[in-house]
Amino acid sequence: MNKATLAAALGAPSAFGQSQFAFMRGNSFEARVKADGGAELLRLVREKLDPTAQAPDEALVPDLAAVGPEGRAARTALALREATGARAWTLLDHPMLALDVAGSPTFLEPDAVVVHPDGSWTVVEIKSFPMLDGSADPAKVGAAARQSAVYVLALEEVAARVTPPAVVRHRVLLVCPKDFSNLPTASPVDVRKQRAVTRRQLARLTRIEEIADALPEGTCFAPDLPREELTAAVESVPATYAPECLAACELAFHCRDRSRAQGAVTSYGRSLRAELGGLATVDEVLAAAHGTAGDPDDPAVAALRRAARLRADALAGEAAVCR
Numbered sequence: 001m002n003k004a005t006l007a008a009a010l011g012a013p014s015a016f017g018q019s020q021f022a023f024m025r026g027n028s029f030e031a032r033v034k035a036d037g038g039a040e041l042l043r044l045v046r047e048k049l050d051p052t053a054q055a056p057d058e059a060l061v062p063d064l065a066a067v068g069p070e071g072r073a074a075r076t077a078l079a080l081r082e083a084t085g086a087r088a089w090t091l092l093d094h095p096m097l098a099l100d101v102a103g104s105p106t107f108l109e110p111d112a113v114v115v116h117p118d119g120s121w122t123v124v125e126i127k128s129f130p131m132l133d134g135s136a137d138p139a140k141v142g143a144a145a146r147q148s149a150v151y152v153l154a155l156e157e158v159a160a161r162v163t164p165p166a167v168v169r170h171r172v173l174l175v176c177p178k179d180f181s182n183l184p185t186a187s188p189v190d191v192r193k194q195r196a197v198t199r200r201q202l203a204r205l206t207r208i209e210e211i212a213d214a215l216p217e218g219t220c221f222a223p224d225l226p227r228e229e230l231t232a233a234v235e236s237v238p239a240t241y242a243p244e245c246l247a248a249c250e251l252a253f254h255c256r257d258r259s260r261a262q263g264a265v266t267s268y269g270r271s272l273r274a275e276l277g278g279l280a281t282v283d284e285v286l287a288a289a290h291g292t293a294g295d296p297d298d299p300a301v302a303a304l305r306r307a308a309r310l311r312a313d314a315l316a317g318e319a320a321v322c323r
């Protein structure tokens with residue numbers, strides 16, 4: 001299911017996607033990094049991650065073209081096996097990887113994977129945000145690290161099928177424009193932590209069949225359904241919107257509207273939700289604060305009542321001063 005198409009059909013199109021200018025700038029930077037058979041990119045990989053390896057003068061760049069994502073993933077796996085056996089610098093430009101997510105294959109396309117002469121594999125992520133004096137915006141680097149960690153996990157599934165199993169390096173290479181130029185520079189990023197977190201999250205995901213089994217008979221998410229029908233189908237899947245969704249999910253605007261309409265406190269952030277314990281809606285919070293509902297021994301309820309009393313006292317004091 002394409003969530004961007006679904007969001008548009010629901011009347012809440014996602015705000016994802018770069019401006020045309022940023023997109024073209026990113027593309028032209030990536031083309032520059034990979035020009036001449038990836039000579040500059042491979043030089044950076046060697047310099048930053050494998051300085052004792054031979055120079056990548058005679059690198060291989062296999063053709064990964066195939067029909068459909070499954071075909072491309074199979075072609076990538078074959079190219080990785082061959083490159084590992086060849087023991088030569090090899091650049092896989094936009095390989096296709098498959099990762100099992102909740103029991104369903106998800107296809108992923110890293111910017112590049114490099115096979116080192118020792119047979120190990122490195123994920124390369126090319127970004128268009130600048131690296132100033134060797135460091136970049138930590139939030140953007142963090143997002144790139146989380147993205148690369150997913151690629152590492154997918155690559156490990158392929159590596160496990162190679163005999164003997166290949167090694168996937170847990171330090172990926174982040175390539176960015178140097179300062180405000182169009183010249184590439186790079187920095188290794190250790191993604192062990194992000195990889196472990198992602199692996200735990202993937203293991204905890206409810207399997208798609210279990211979610212599908214719980215849906216009402218005949219539920220369909222076809223984007224050409226009438227909007228009310230489609231909305232009802234989407235609503236039949238439980239969702240817990242939080243502002244963090246805005247940066248990660250195409251359905252965020254739709255879920256935010258629904259969450260606000262229901263008065264769900266998660267729409268104000270997961271940390272607030274955690275502090276409010278069992279109080280899930282704004283109405284419940286207000287009722288607890290005003291003493292018309294809620295267990296007074298509940299620390300969240302007690303804190304809300306104290307806050308309400310303080311507010312009332314402050315307002316009363318303010319009114320007295322005005323008189």
Ligand code: SF4
Pocket residue numbers: 239240241242245249250251252253255256
């Ligand atoms: S709750 Fe968040 S992650 Fe789930 S579908 Fe809605 S926007 Fe996407």
